Amino acid sequence: xxxxxxxxxxxxxxxxxxIASAPMLRIAxxxxxxxxxxxxxxxxxxxxxxVATLETDLEHAARLVRESDPPIRQAPVEKGVxxxxxxxxxxxxxxxxxxxxxxxxxxxxxxxxxxxxxxxxLIPWAKQVRAVTSGRTRVWVQVGSVAEAVAVAEALxxxxxxxxxxxxxxxxxxxxxxxxxxxxxxxxxLAERGFDNIxxxxxxxxxxxxxxxxxxxxxASGVAMGTRFLASHEATxxxxxxxxxxxxxxxxxxxxxxxxxxxxxxIHGWPRRYDGRGVINESYVDAVERGMADEENRRLYVxxxxxxxxxxxxxxxxxxxxxxxxxLVRDTxxxxxxxxxxxxxxxxxxxxLAGERSDTLLTLP
Amino acid sequence: xxxxxxxxxxxxxxxxxxIASAPMLRIAxxxxxxxxxxxxxxxxxxxxxxVATLETDLEHAARLVRESDPPIRQAPVEKGVxxxxxxxxxxxxxxxxxxxxxxxxxxxxxxxxxxxxxxxxLIPWAKQVRAVTSGRTRVWVQVGSVAEAVAVAEALxxxxxxxxxxxxxxxxxxxxxxxxxxxxxxxxxLAERGFDNIxxxxxxxxxxxxxxxxxxxxxASGVAMGTRFLASHEATxxxxxxxxxxxxxxxxxxxxxxxxxxxxxxIHGWPRRYDGRGVINESYVDAVERGMADEENRRLYVxxxxxxxxxxxxxxxxxxxxxxxxxLVRDTxxxxxxxxxxxxxxxxxxxxLAGERSDTLLTLP
Numbered sequence: 001x002x003x004x005x006x007x008x009x010x011x012x013x014x015x016x017x018x019i020a021s022a023p024m025l026r027i028a029x030x031x032x033x034x035x036x037x038x039x040x041x042x043x044x045x046x047x048x049x050x051v052a053t054l055e056t057d058l059e060h061a062a063r064l065v066r067e068s069d070p071p072i073r074q075a076p077v078e079k080g081v082x083x084x085x086x087x088x089x090x091x092x093x094x095x096x097x098x099x100x101x102x103x104x105x106x107x108x109x110x111x112x113x114x115x116x117x118x119x120x121x122l123i124p125w126a127k128q129v130r131a132v133t134s135g136r137t138r139v140w141v142q143v144g145s146v147a148e149a150v151a152v153a154e155a156l157x158x159x160x161x162x163x164x165x166x167x168x169x170x171x172x173x174x175x176x177x178x179x180x181x182x183x184x185x186x187x188x189x190l191a192e193r194g195f196d197n198i199x200x201x202x203x204x205x206x207x208x209x210x211x212x213x214x215x216x217x218x219x220a221s222g223v224a225m226g227t228r229f230l231a232s233h234e235a236t237x238x239x240x241x242x243x244x245x246x247x248x249x250x251x252x253x254x255x256x257x258x259x260x261x262x263x264x265x266x267i268h269g270w271p272r273r274y275d276g277r278g279v280i281n282e283s284y285v286d287a288v289e290r291g292m293a294d295e296e297n298r299r300l301y302v303x304x305x306x307x308x309x310x311x312x313x314x315x316x317x318x319x320x321x322x323x324x325x326x327x328l329v330r331d332t333x334x335x336x337x338x339x340x341x342x343x344x345x346x347x348x349x350x351x352x353l354a355g356e357r358s359d360t361l362l363t364l365p
Numbered sequence: 366x367x368x369x370x371x372x373x374x375x376x377x378x379x380x381x382x383x384i385a386s387a388p389m390l391r392i393a394x395x396x397x398x399x400x401x402x403x404x405x406x407x408x409x410x411x412x413x414x415x416v417a418t419l420e421t422d423l424e425h426a427a428r429l430v431r432e433s434d435p436p437i438r439q440a441p442v443e444k445g446v447x448x449x450x451x452x453x454x455x456x457x458x459x460x461x462x463x464x465x466x467x468x469x470x471x472x473x474x475x476x477x478x479x480x481x482x483x484x485x486x487l488i489p490w491a492k493q494v495r496a497v498t499s500g501r502t503r504v505w506v507q508v509g510s511v512a513e514a515v516a517v518a519e520a521l522x523x524x525x526x527x528x529x530x531x532x533x534x535x536x537x538x539x540x541x542x543x544x545x546x547x548x549x550x551x552x553x554x555l556a557e558r559g560f561d562n563i564x565x566x567x568x569x570x571x572x573x574x575x576x577x578x579x580x581x582x583x584x585a586s587g588v589a590m591g592t593r594f595l596a597s598h599e600a601t602x603x604x605x606x607x608x609x610x611x612x613x614x615x616x617x618x619x620x621x622x623x624x625x626x627x628x629x630x631x632i633h634g635w636p637r638r639y640d641g642r643g644v645i646n647e648s649y650v651d652a653v654e655r656g657m658a659d660e661e662n663r664r665l666y667v668x669x670x671x672x673x674x675x676x677x678x679x680x681x682x683x684x685x686x687x688x689x690x691x692x693l694v695r696d697t698x699x700x701x702x703x704x705x706x707x708x709x710x711x712x713x714x715x716x717x718l719a720g721e722r723s724d725t726l727l728t729l730p
Binding site: 017145165177181191213323325349358 | 537549571579
């Protein structure tokens with residue numbers, strides 16, 4: 001069975017190449033996750049590092065799925081499987097508390113990210129999730145290096161590896177390659193070890209169909225997109241945040257990787273190998289260019305939270321996590337339209353490449 | 366005329382997609398440049414920031430071109446045009462000293478990079494090079510952001526922009542996106558301003574045909590490769606350096622961006638916006654993790670130069686500039702075989718994508 005067929009079998013409603021929406025904390029809530037799956041993608045609900053509301057959120061998602069018109073196509077064998085995934089931030093999420101909700105709602109996938117120890121801490125997660133759902137909940141793991149990919153493959157045999165490159169918004173490895181070299185090197189390393197059955201999704205800097213076609217060329221079966229879905233109607237997001245995503249351009253210059261966005265918000269659980277990419281704002285400039293101490297920077301951040309939507313922007317202090325693809329995001333759309341547009345553009349891109357190929361052949365050695 | 370046709374007209378010996386070899390300082394000398402052009406790529410000679418040997422090097426290249434068997438295909442109109450390019454590091458290279466050599470040998474292209482002021486300092490370069498060769502030497506400029514691309518396009522109208530992403534080895538912008546988002550954002554920004562006639566070459570992290578196919582999907586007309594040609598027979602490179610390129614894997618982890626490699630070698634001319642990506646070694650660890658002062662680090666570097674090839678490696682101190690694609694480079698080959706293999710793999714990749722496309726259509730909305 002090809003990787004593509006395997007994905008279709010596991011998630012019968014998807015169109016290929018597979019487009020997953022990333023489980024962005026507090027943003028990827030049931031409306032976004034269900035809208036993405038309804039449009040033929042795979043939507044992820046963010047459970048994050050505190051799973052207190054997971055059961056309520058899954059109940060909400062289940063209701064949206066039941067009310068979906070047209071219904072989300074599922075094979076009879078998946079009766080009871082919720083056609084969305086759940087993303088965990090594993091350094092903080094509690095396994096026992098999560099398992100009951102997973103058993104009850106059987107999301108089609110879980111997406112693990114950010115354990116203190118990679119892959120060791122994920123072994124009980126994978127084992128117990130598979131046990132309580134009889135394997136109907138598939139295991140996805142996000143990695144950012146070849147070493148992580150190989151270690152996770154050997155320890156867990158996940159169904160999917162989300163291969164995150166340096167362009168990604170939000171948290172990721174502080175030091176990593178982009179998908180341009182990371183995805184092919186991971187693909188080769190897995191092939192050498194007999195893991196051809198693990199699908200790769202490329203993540204980081206991909207916001208349109210050109211990026212999707214590139215990801216397929218590199219050896220991925222699809223993509224995970226975060227930044228693009230920040231500008232979707234169904235994202236749970238402050239208007240100020242969304243406006244900043246539309247404003248920012250030249251993503252490699254207007255965003256930067258840093259731990260400052262966690263420090264000003266008093267978030268301390270991330271293992272040291274991670275930082276996060278966000279649009280440069282006053283918190284960043286104060287910390288990195290002006291050498292401001294965290295305490296003062298945090299005080300200014302807390303003050304800024306009173307400003308509402310005006311707190312976002314280059315002169316603001318609210319965090320705008322976004323990837324380098326932010327400059328390619330120019331409109332807010334329904335998530336379903338994003339999926340349609342990206343798939344269509346990917347297809348047109350491949351058609352263009354195939355057309356150019358016939359010229360190429362004339363000049364090949 | 367399509368971009369592809371324009372490239373064929375300017376450089377009649379090339380196969381498409383165009384593969385250029387980057388003008389790597391002291392490594393991309395006449396044997397590599399001519400071997401790349403002979404195989405249907407576009408080879409660049411590194412003039413660097415000190416052009417004292419430029420005329421001698423061009424004479425050497427001209428001789429290799431004359432002796433080339435089979436000859437490098439050129440149209441009668443290009444009589445006297447040397448079918449290789451010359452790469453300048455513009456913060457240091459002397460324009461007047463360079464012009465005489467350019468006039469005499471008429472390389473098919475010049476590649477500008479690293480002026481103190483971008484694009485202002487390049488305006489006299491572009492104007493005078495075009496004047497002394499009646500436009501037969503084409504102007505290429507390397508950029509690392511959308512802002513640079515637009516400014517250079519407006520100031521110089523170059524024939525080619527080399528769009529360098531964060532994965533590239535050696536010098537580049539300290540902060541930038543990878544080609545995955547940079548190339549499409551540059552392509553769109555140029556199109557909006559009527560610069561559809563400027564070809565883009567993607568650079569950074571591309572070492573095989575999958576990367577080339579990805580670059581084409583993103584909107585480039587070809588690629589510039591550096592790291593892959595470090596492991597070519599024709600590179601002028603220490604065996605210790607080449608061995609380290611073959612050894613290093615997991616390029617996002619084993620390499621890092623830093624200015625330390627310049628500091629230990631007493632190279633001080635690079636404008637502050639640049640640093641360089643190299644394989645992590647003791648110079649890097651001492652500077653970044655152990656807080657060693659530059660003076661001591663430089664002293665240890667100078668000592669290390671006495672060790673010959675043993676000075677390279679993770680425990681050595683000789684600089685191994687390389688991009689994140691270094692883990693995909695596993696063999697040393699003749700440059701011509703690299704070009705053949707990469708073009709073939711790019712073509713196979715596009716064939717694979719086109720084949721998968723027919724399945725996709727069945728499931729498109």
